[in-house]
Amino acid sequence: MxxxxxxxxxxxxxxxxxxxxxxxxxxxxxxxxxxxxxxxxxxxxxxxxxxxxxxxxxxxxxxxxxxxxxxxxxxxxGRMAGLLAFLMDDCCAGEPEICAPLAAIAERGTRCCPVEP
Incomplete structure (x- = not known):
């Protein structure tokens, strides 16, 4: 996005x-x-x-x-996922544990509601 x-x-x-x-x-x-x-x-x-x-x-x-x-x-x-990806794109500064909770939430959301490209 x-x-x-x-x-x-x-x-x-x-x-x-x-x-x-x-x-x-x-x-x-x-x-x-x-x-x-x-x-x-x-x-x-x-x-x-x-x-x-x-x-x-x-x-x-x-x-x-x-x-x-x-x-x-x-x-x-799909648009919601794109917005979330945009917001998280530069996350973590080399420390993935910072974004791990957000990534888990995003993954839960894609399992419940499939995301179209």
């Missing part, structure tokens, strides 16, 4: 409401959640949620698909 893309992704997450939505979608797994369920769970007004989802989608962190009359949103795990 290039620095400009990382800034866009981090900016999208630098808002309490968007971060809450994104984390909820990460927990939901690849099947995602319908917009109405996200709104109920977060207490977000429909127009606020719509704006937050648009910003997250613009950053590549959220994907959407139509299922009948519903729109299902899911976390873009």
């Amino acid at each position: 290039d620095p400009a893309a990382a800034v866009v992704a981090l900016s999208a997450l630098a808002h309490e409401g968007r971060l809450e939505v994104f984390r909820r979608l990460v927990r939901a797994g690849p099947q995602g959640l319908p917009a109405g369920e996200i709104a109920r769970a977060t207490g977000a007004l429909p127009n606020t949620l719509s704006g937050n989802l648009a910003i997250l989608a613009g950053a590549g962190l959220v994907a959407s698909r139509r299922d009948g009359r519903s729109i299902i949103y899911s976390a873009a795990y």
Whole structure:
């Protein structure tokens, strides 16, 4: 991930409401959640949620698909993994034990939710 893309992704997450939505979608797994369920769970007004989802989608962190009359949103795990890799890229300064706990967390996440390239 290039620095400009990382800034866009981090900016999208630098808002309490968007971060809450994104984390909820990460927990939901690849099947995602319908917009109405996200709104109920977060207490977000429909127009606020719509704006937050648009910003997250613009950053590549959220994907959407139509299922009948519903729109299902899911976390873009590949983009999330790319952002985490970017943040950890220069980690450790030759001391891998510093990053070992973070690497273990990242590995756990890829086992639960496959990452597309």
